[in-house]
Amino acid sequence: MKIVLTGPFGVGKTTLVGAVSDIAPLTTEAVMTAGNTADDTTHTPAKTTTTVAMDFGRLEINGVTVYVYGTPGQHRFWFMWDAIVRGAVGAVVLVDTRRLQDSFRHLDYVDNADLPFVIAVNQFPGGHTYPVDAVREALAVTADVPVVAIDARDRDSVRDLLIALVEHVLARTARSHPTRAAATSP
Numbered sequence: 001m002k003i004v005l006t007g008p009f010g011v012g013k014t015t016l017v018g019a020v021s022d023i024a025p026l027t028t029e030a031v032m033t034a035g036n037t038a039d040d041t042t043h044t045p046a047k048t049t050t051t052v053a054m055d056f057g058r059l060e061i062n063g064v065t066v067y068v069y070g071t072p073g074q075h076r077f078w079f080m081w082d083a084i085v086r087g088a089v090g091a092v093v094l095v096d097t098r099r100l101q102d103s104f105r106h107l108d109y110v111d112n113a114d115l116p117f118v119i120a121v122n123q124f125p126g127g128h129t130y131p132v133d134a135v136r137e138a139l140a141v142t143a144d145v146p147v148v149a150i151d152a153r154d155r156d157s158v159r160d161l162l163i164a165l166v167e168h169v170l171a172r173t174a175r176s177h178p179t180r181a182a183a184t185s186p
């Protein structure tokens with residue numbers, strides 16, 4: 001099962017893949033040069049690298065092998081997106097409550113691609129701990145979209161998130177293809 005992880009620059013995508021992958025994750029980090037104003041590190045002052053192509057990790061969930069492909073966060077690397085998303089069955093959109101608006105274009109993308117998705121709220125120090133329903137309302141997503149608060153550095157937290165995504169994908173498949181879902185449920 002291929003899933004895509006997306007979200008804006010510095011929201012914790014590479015961190016999340018590194019926390020949950022059963023294999024050494026593939027990363028494509030490049031050092032950010034000081035003075036490069038294209039990389040806004042206001043909210044992530046400790047960040048020194050950025051993903052220029054993709055992240056990749058793999059894990060097992062209840063006997064299902066899940067491949068996680070992370071998109072690059074910055075708009076100038078979006079030419080990678082269509083290749084990364086091809087063949088995916090679902091997506092995680094990672095958000096930071098200090099700058100929810102930065103995730104709108106990622107939500108639009110997965111919505112337009114007709115991918116089932118869950119929203120993961122990465123808890124940064126100094127971030128607002130809004131109830132998940134408030135985040136759902138602010139992002140204008142419907143009640144059936146799971147919104148999960150996570151710590152991208154914590155393996156169990158990320159596993160629970162991915163389990164929520166797998167269940168959401170299966171539930172959506174069940175609604176649109178009742179016979180197929182019965183055959184694929186664990």
Ligand SMILES: Nc1nc2c(ncn2[C@@H]2O[C@H](COP(=O)(O)OP(=O)(O)OP(=O)(O)O)[C@@H](O)[C@H]2O)c(=O)[nH]1
Pocket residue numbers: 007008009010011012013014015016044046047049050051052071072073074122123124125150151152153
């Ligand atoms: N406190 C805290 N810090 C985090 C968390 N997740 C990520 N970070 C930190 O936030 C910074 C950015 O994380 P990355 O994983 O590089 O973010 P990214 O989304 O991959 O960034 P790009 O690929 O450049 O778009 C790093 O310094 C992380 O250590 C979190 O859950 N809590």
Ligand SMILES: [Mg+2]
Pocket residue numbers: 013014015050051055073
């Ligand atoms: Mg990254």
